[in-house]
Amino acid sequence: MSLLLWVVLAVVVLGLYLLYASIVTKKNKVAEALASIDVQLTQRHDLIPNVLAIAKRFMEHERGLMDDVTALRTKASQSVGVQDPAQIGAKFAAENQLGAQFGKLMAVAESYPALKSDGPMIEAQKTYAEVETNIAAARRFYNSAVGELRNAVQIFPGSLVAGLAGAGSPPPFFEANADDRAPVDAASLLAAG
Amino acid sequence: MSEAPAAAAPDPALAHRAELGKATLMGALALAVLVFVAVVLGSFRKGHDLGHLLTGVFTGLFTALLVAGGGAWAAMTLLAPKAPPAPVDLAKATELERLLAPTLAELEAARLGIVHQVGLRLVSRVPLGVAAGVGAWIFSQIGRNPGTFFNLLEFMGLGAAIGWYWASHQLSAQYVRLYKDRVLPKLAAQFGSLDYRQAIEPDMSLLRAEHIFREFDRVVAEDEIFGTYRGMALNIVELKLTYGSGKERRTEFDGLLTTVALPRHLAGTTAVIADNGTLGNLADRFGGEGREHVGVEDPAFEKAYEVYGTDQVAARALLTPAFMERFLALGQRAGFLQPLALAQDNRLTIALPKAGGGDLFEPPSYRQPAASRQALLKLYGDIQAVLSAADAVIDLDQFARDAKPGPAAA
Numbered sequence: 001m002s003l004l005l006w007v008v009l010a011v012v013v014l015g016l017y018l019l020y021a022s023i024v025t026k027k028n029k030v031a032e033a034l035a036s037i038d039v040q041l042t043q044r045h046d047l048i049p050n051v052l053a054i055a056k057r058f059m060e061h062e063r064g065l066m067d068d069v070t071a072l073r074t075k076a077s078q079s080v081g082v083q084d085p086a087q088i089g090a091k092f093a094a095e096n097q098l099g100a101q102f103g104k105l106m107a108v109a110e111s112y113p114a115l116k117s118d119g120p121m122i123e124a125q126k127t128y129a130e131v132e133t134n135i136a137a138a139r140r141f142y143n144s145a146v147g148e149l150r151n152a153v154q155i156f157p158g159s160l161v162a163g164l165a166g167a168g169s170p171p172p173f174f175e176a177n178a179d180d181r182a183p184v185d186a187a188s189l190l191a192a193g
Numbered sequence: 194m195s196e197a198p199a200a201a202a203p204d205p206a207l208a209h210r211a212e213l214g215k216a217t218l219m220g221a222l223a224l225a226v227l228v229f230v231a232v233v234l235g236s237f238r239k240g241h242d243l244g245h246l247l248t249g250v251f252t253g254l255f256t257a258l259l260v261a262g263g264g265a266w267a268a269m270t271l272l273a274p275k276a277p278p279a280p281v282d283l284a285k286a287t288e289l290e291r292l293l294a295p296t297l298a299e300l301e302a303a304r305l306g307i308v309h310q311v312g313l314r315l316v317s318r319v320p321l322g323v324a325a326g327v328g329a330w331i332f333s334q335i336g337r338n339p340g341t342f343f344n345l346l347e348f349m350g351l352g353a354a355i356g357w358y359w360a361s362h363q364l365s366a367q368y369v370r371l372y373k374d375r376v377l378p379k380l381a382a383q384f385g386s387l388d389y390r391q392a393i394e395p396d397m398s399l400l401r402a403e404h405i406f407r408e409f410d411r412v413v414a415e416d417e418i419f420g421t422y423r424g425m426a427l428n429i430v431e432l433k434l435t436y437g438s439g440k441e442r443r444t445e446f447d448g449l450l451t452t453v454a455l456p457r458h459l460a461g462t463t464a465v466i467a468d469n470g471t472l473g474n475l476a477d478r479f480g481g482e483g484r485e486h487v488g489v490e491d492p493a494f495e496k497a498y499e500v501y502g503t504d505q506v507a508a509r510a511l512l513t514p515a516f517m518e519r520f521l522a523l524g525q526r527a528g529f530l531q532p533l534a535l536a537q538d539n540r541l542t543i544a545l546p547k548a549g550g551g552d553l554f555e556p557p558s559y560r561q562p563a564a565s566r567q568a569l570l571k572l573y574g575d576i577q578a579v580l581s582a583a584d585a586v587i588d589l590d591q592f593a594r595d596a597k598p599g600p601a602a603a
Binding site: 133 | 488
């Protein structure tokens with residue numbers, strides 16, 4: 001009887017260890033995904049000064065927008081590398097703001113024919129599209145990793161060992177801007193065109 | 194009050210075919226009865242016992258069924274509605290004929306030469322085959338079960354067929370090769386900077402390692418269209434992969450292997466392979482070296498495929514929601530089945546299985562005139578269909594999609 005008890009105990013301990021190991025693996029995957037986002041965001045940050053340098057020559061009237069982008073870039077750069085779950089929300093918000101303003105700048109650039117046909121600007125637009133695609137892909141990777149971690153720590157018995165594995169409060173999902181989630185108003189776009 | 198629609202007048206051709214079909218069926222049934230009776234009587238004449246009678250009955254029934262089945266098939270063929278012939282694009286046919294006139298004249302001369310050579314070979318090789326058949330039958334007389342007169346006819350027929358194949362096969366294959374090499378490059382060039390060649394066997398090592406194709410031991414790469422299309426390097430190979438031999442041989446893949454050089458770099462390797470069931474997927478997850486399973490958000494895509502990649506971000510940068518939607522739609526195009534994909538660096542390879550088998554780019558036989566409008570239009574249509582599939586492959590990727598539409602789309 002006592003042998004059976006030992007066997008059951010061993011199975012339970014082994015099970016809990018495997019669960020612990022699985023949660024730690026998933027937590028590390030989230031950290032990897034977060035680092036992937038940082039890699040892509042750094043590329044965006046590196047691209048911005050180049051685009052601004054090209055745009056300055058043609059877009060003097062958009063000085064306010066360009067200054068906004070510069071300020072937001074400086075602010076967002078400070079949160080690159082942040083892994084603390086409590087600060088991740090603020091980091092995403094800063095990047096969302098920067099992304100929105102930078103996207104606006106690139107859209108406004110479309111209405112300057114000389115800038116639009118400028119060789120370096122064409123190259124910058126291509127890089128911008130690639131960087132934004134990679135940022136979106138990295139965010140999807142992050143959300144997938146966070147989803148798996150949350151499932152693991154919130155479903156019993158994962159909740160028992162989550163604290164021990166340092167995953168008691170999992171990081172938030174990345175959520176797109178409210179503007180980006182809003183349905184596209186095709187009528188206004190067509191009217192503008 | 195609405196009037197009832199007037200009944201359509203019966204089509205005389207259809208009525209004639211129906212009569213003919215009915216007569217064929219009745220004739221086949223009568224012949225089947227006759228065959229049954231003849232076989233039973235013949236068997237009973239060999240030996241007047243129950244064993245011979247039963248043998249006759251069963252053999253007669255089987256033979257009669259074959260005859261009746263053949264008659265029913267012929268009757269159904271007569272009755273089946275005939276699809277209207279495909280409309281011939283006269284303007285295109287005339288244009289192609291004009292473009293290829295010197296080549297077709299040259300091919301016609303070559304064809305006539307081949308017809309002459311085949312004729313000369315038939316004169317000697319068919320009798321040789323028949324003689325070999327007779328020899329085999331005579332040899333069979335020595336054994337314990339000597340062949341009958343019917344067997345002699347069988348041996349002679351088989352010998353004649355072998356002789357005919359021996360006389361014509363090699364020359365026919367030479368003509369097919371010549372026709373393809375002369376005509377298809379000119380037709381491919383009609384679609385831009387494209388060319389045709391006898392396919393060079395693609396490097397299958399990565400496709401095998403990434404489990405795009407699971408089991409194959411024979412690779413047949415027949416035709417290849419290559420060049421620059423919509424500003425990108427494009428390569429399309431008609432590929433067939435089989436596994437096993439003899440009756441055990443099965444086809445792993447029969448379709449198009451399309452490779453496009455995308456206008457962007459993708460890190461690592463991404464493989465989109467068919468879902469292989471729970472156990473098969475488990476084996477796949479541990480099978481590849483340095484790759485991880487990539488979970489995607491599209492439930493329909495996740496159900497149909499398993500995605501593996503060496504870089505999670507690069508895999509998702511390729512598999513955008515639009516890519517996945519278009520990829521699923523690609524498998525629902527007429528003439529194709531569920532596609533598979535492999536991406537490495539900037540090379541996107543899509544394996545697109547053909548739905549109906551059937552070879553593409555098949556020229557007319559040496560027994561038909563080289564300058565055939567239908568043949569030219571069929572080859573042109575084959576290239577157009579293949580490039581239309583290539584357009585769908587290119588349109589999968591958001592960066593490649595921005596390239597100008599291809600001429601096949603026109």
